[in-house]
Amino acid sequence: MPVAAAIELEGIDKSFGAVHANRNVTLSVAAGSIHGIVGENGAGKSTLMSILYGFYEADAGEIRVGGTPVKIGSSRQAIAHGIGMVHQHFMLVDTLSVLDNVMLGAEGGALVARGAAAIRVKLAELGRAYGLVVDPDALVGDLGVGLQQRVEILKALVRGATILILDEPTAVLTPPEADQLFGMLDTLRREGKTVIFITHKLREIMHITDRVSVMRRGEIVLTTETAATSPAQLADAMVGRRVLLTVAKGPATPGPVRLEARGLTVLGSNGVALVDDVSFTLRAGEITGLAGVAGNGQSELLEALAGIRPIAAGEILIDGKVVPATSHNPKAIRTLGLAHVPEDRHRMGLIMPFEAAESAILGIHTDPAFGRGPWLSRKSIIADLARKMAGYDIRPPNPRLKTANFSGGNQQKIVLAREMERDPGIVLAGQPTRGVDIGAIEFIHSRLVALRDAGKAVLVVSVELDEIMALADQILVMCGGRLTGARTPPPDAANDERFVGDLGLLMAGVTEQAA
Amino acid sequence: MLTGLASDTALILASSLRLAVPLIFACIAGLWSERSGVVDIGLEGKMLVAAFASAVVAYQVDSAWAGLAAGILASVALGLVHGFAVIDQRGNQIVSGAAINLVAAGLTALLGNAWYGEGGRTPQLDSVASRFHEIPWPGEASLGAIPVLGPFYSNLLAGHVVLTYLAILLVPLTSFVLYRTRFGLRLRATGENPAAVDTAGISVRGLRYAGVVICGVLCGFAGTYLSVAQAASFLPSMTAGKGFIALAALVFSKWRPWPALFTCLLFGFLDAISIRLQGAVIPGVGEVPVQAIQALPYLLTVILLAGFVGRAIPPKASGIPYVKER
Amino acid sequence: MSAPITLPRWADLVLVPVLSVLTAFVVGGLVVAAIGVSPWDATRTLITGSLGSGEALGFTLYYTTDFIFTGLAVALAFQAGLFNIGGEGQATLGGLGAALVCLHGGFLPGWLLIPLGIVAAAVFGGIWGLVPGYLQAKRGSHIVITTIMFNWLASTLMGYLLVNGMRAPQSMEPETVPFPPQAAIPTVHGILEALGIPSATTPLNLSFLLALACAFAMWLFIWRTRTGYEIRTTGANPTAAVYGGIAPAWIIMLTMGLSGALASGVAVNEIMGVQNRLLLEFTAGYGFVGIAVALMGRAHPVGIVFASLLFGILYQGGAELAFDQPKISRDMIVAIQGFVVLFAGALDGLYRPHLARIFTALPRTRSGPI
């Protein structure tokens, strides 16, 4: 090899109980390069990086840093070997200041004060060198995700990391923020530092990386120079077969307005508007896509529409009638014909320790079909899910299995079956394909289109622009709690550079007037 | 008149302080544990065990200090059981705490009865060396005669047992360690987000055990104060719910040391006032029933919890076992 | 690695608790040995003293009755994710309710007075549970602390009433006059004697059947009704409950109310079944035992009935033990309770990994390598 390897992994294997997350992974990352890793949800990328960072311990395999075999049993050892990591889910303490967070584990003495002064100086230096400016005294919990990510990167750099792992850093960034990040990565590379960069976005891989590896089902299936590959080849490698990136659907035939939001405002616990004066309409027979970077108020908007979050101002109209405050709760709104596929099925959509059949009646458990009067008939709820399992190809088709024992995709199908089989007039679908394999994605997409064609009003919230563009007849974009724009996608939108660029600007909060 | 009022006030405050001391130790003990992420409703049990062990050893060895050491050891031992159950075995923290309270209540009375045959009571600590005594301050009598300020000097400042002064000193010490040292920073972070601590290369387990051990040590002081300083022997269930009051105080104070001190003093004051108020005649109402006075601290706790502190937000990760791999 | 530990259902429900309880007893035995009593003798006394005769059994089942009530109370709250330590206070208030009806309803026939007394007990106890529930649901007060405070408030209130208002005139004791005879719940020995079967006098009364009925009713309610489903959902995943249109505040108050009503079964057994007058501290710590019972019974009514029986044996056998062995005081039982809660509740993970290993190894050795 012409360039020395900063990191070499050989034969890494890791299982979590029944899940084989990494299988015999071998990977070499050249020093002073940016190495991309792509793969579907659950392919094992984060697990592999956590092993490298000493957060998990591999069941088998060897790690070499700069050519020497090392044992990384804890994050402390990883840090000592110059490895820094920015986790997919930030490892920050919200109630502490930026300075405290950066210092944690690198305090430089038994008393905080002395180390703090040194770290302040270092932070200022790093801020100048990489454009990573953060107020060291701000509480981390008060920062936006973009700034929080900066704190994570600063944590690694302050510890003198020469090898930086970034796990899906751009998922939470607007396109301009992402560009800034890439600029910084470039600086690091020029200084001879090594970067491992995980993402789902093939565009980014092509843009910034020197080499790329593709993971599928725990294995590395492809490693190549970035210059020698194409997005299509990477996609095929990720999924293991040819991918249809479009959804088969005919033209929409929009009907009357089913749901209207007027000046909706939702406040967070600290009084900040998470959803700020948002108005739009959903029509029957149309899929509306709500695009935006994660954490810009989409989740809150969805929950407000579903009656879960209180609204501070504005009103919701269903079929032309204002939903009174007394009916603004999940139960009443459901009876008005609204179905809600929540963004986070674990947290909200399902009850993990319950039998699947019991999870599958959540929210419709008062339906007379499931028993007389106050009684709940087990027979009928089991029969009901058994029927849905057949229709949605849920595996294993056993309604009495514990919900937690189904795979993610199948859990999602249970939620979808529950919400869609009620024949609702309006469907709110939050991240309907998150963590779901490609086969299930196609199934779910075709279901949503079928609902549209059956005259339902459908709202799809997704952070995947590709998904929005494949499904939506109407696109709304949110940024910082506000609607920054509404667009009708042109034919073949996904390949329309100008249109995609336009959406990107809207996601970054650049509205028409400003543009 | 003014001097009389000052003297009364000083006396009530001194009584408040005496009654608050075990609460302060226990409350700060709970603070250390919960700040590290381990909820501890077993404060009561640890105090009880410490009260027992210290009374037994102080009597047998004829040394209050040996009693204190024994109280601390016993309390820490029980704390380690809790630590093992909830840190290593990831057991439910509330349940483990409840178990510790039961074990402590049963074992102390059982052993006390088996050893001394007096229904669980330990022998009276009659010798001078076996008890903590109130430390006289210079010129207590003469300075005490100074109008208005005198009584505060001679009653409130002077003449407490050494543990009382330690309890007060504990607060700035806790505040300093918690907010100004590396250890404190790490401990606070562990209670909020153990994963962040772990990825920073620090042992969550070690910090949580540290929190639990400090908690044990301080409960040891609390229990020893009860049996070796305040009373002069151990009696079954002599903690009488102080561990729970300390927990309530911890919630009020939102897990911060100085507010914890003031809350404990407030509870001590309520207790002291209820003692003074007994038999007092309130115009129009007549004599206040004992029961009403005695219910006051409990009632106030409920009312304060329900209304005035607002939602007290505990350390985010407290009560949750740290599990790396789901 | 830390695989998700899955055990066969029976192992989870029976084997693990049994092992935990055995451990608790071994530790208890060590304590007994440490104070110079032979654990074997102690065990023998414990068993014969609680099951060896009709009288012993009667007392055992009488205690069992109380524990079923308080165990169910704690378990019901558990199902909604709440930790109700307030059984003592709720039972105390239940006693007040029962007493008010029994004392003032002397003109009513027994078949009416007894049910009314039971209902009053349930209502009073229920309210004493509902208020902490309300404070938790609406004001965010921690239910563990409020229920403890409510225990104290209840005993203070009772002390006040019995010393000042409700005490029988000329009586030394803070207790009411006896209830009218028709308010007494029939005792088992009374019934047997009426049938011509000679039997030992024990406090066992028909409240035992009420307790069993409550256990069955709770099972039906929790696992077979829509409201039960809502309670379990709130306990297992409060966020999902909100999503599902369930109002957690309402569920918390309802559950705490019902939990308090169940706890006041102790008052029915003690006040209407045995003492036939209201007296101080008749709850005797049974509310706290309920926590241990619920943990051991895995918050399931069937488990609770068996756990209650075990604690009934412990209580009755323990009294015999204290009778026999001056060195062993009543506190032994409290300590053993603590060990049971510790091992069956907080340390129940102790055996799981080992058992899981054994269970996964078993079929492999049977079917051989594939």
Place this chain on the structure above:
Amino acid sequence: ASVKPAVVYDIGGKFDKSFNEGVFHGAEKFKSDTGIDFRDFEVTNDAQREQALRKFARDGFNPIVAVGFGQAQPLEKVAAEFPNTHFTIIDSVVDKPNVQSITFREEQGSFLVGLLASKASKDGKVGFVGGMDIPLIRKFGCGYVQGAKYANPKADVYQNMTGTTGAAWRDPVKGGELARSQIDRGAEVIYAAAGATGLGVLRAAADGGKLGIGVDSNQDGLFPGKILTSMLKHVDVATYKTFMDAKDGTWKPGSQVLGLKEDGVGYSYDDYNKALITPEMKAAADAAAKDIIDGKIQVHDYMSDSKCPE
């Protein structure tokens, strides 16, 4: 006759430093004098009283002493079941042919110690700390107040109860604080009728340079020179006598009220407190005792009307 004596204590327990313990001492004395052993049992809940009484009766124990008014109801039942067994109940009255009921005139003894307290104080400021707030303890307090006022009509009596639950018998810390608060208000002598809580009261009085008054048994030796006297309630004597009578075959059923006349109550005067009780005080107390016995002084019994004359 062959006797097989037994004792059932009340919930407070054998070592309550109060009347349960007095019974225990009487039984111990009987044992050491006669060599006849006895069995005893501490109940822990209400149901066990009946259980224990019945168990002893069935096992052939005779006589059986039931301690405390709480035993009245269960004894009524069990005494009817075992007409040949002799029972003695202390502190309550059970009207059965095989039951002897012994009650005490605690108000009379308390009157005397109240008188002494008042005399021992400079300006009549004295204190009373009760255990659990129950009528029986109010009876003690009421007698004490009457005695204090008898000796000094301007006497000021601070009265406190420790609590309202059984825990009030076992809270020396609270007892100590109550005593200190009374001392702070000027009390010079404090009478503790509070079981083990009283230990804290007596200790606080001793530590504060004041005098305490013990209760039930002679507690003068606890803090020599710091305890003025003890209000004696001779449950030990009563127990001893019951056992002795049974042994001699002279045990008789019926109700006995033991006051000063019967030497059932009194105050202690011994080497410990000789220096504290002046001859003048002793004379006054003895004179009052005589007047009470003669009926010249009527000590009001709180229990008779739940009131205490002011």
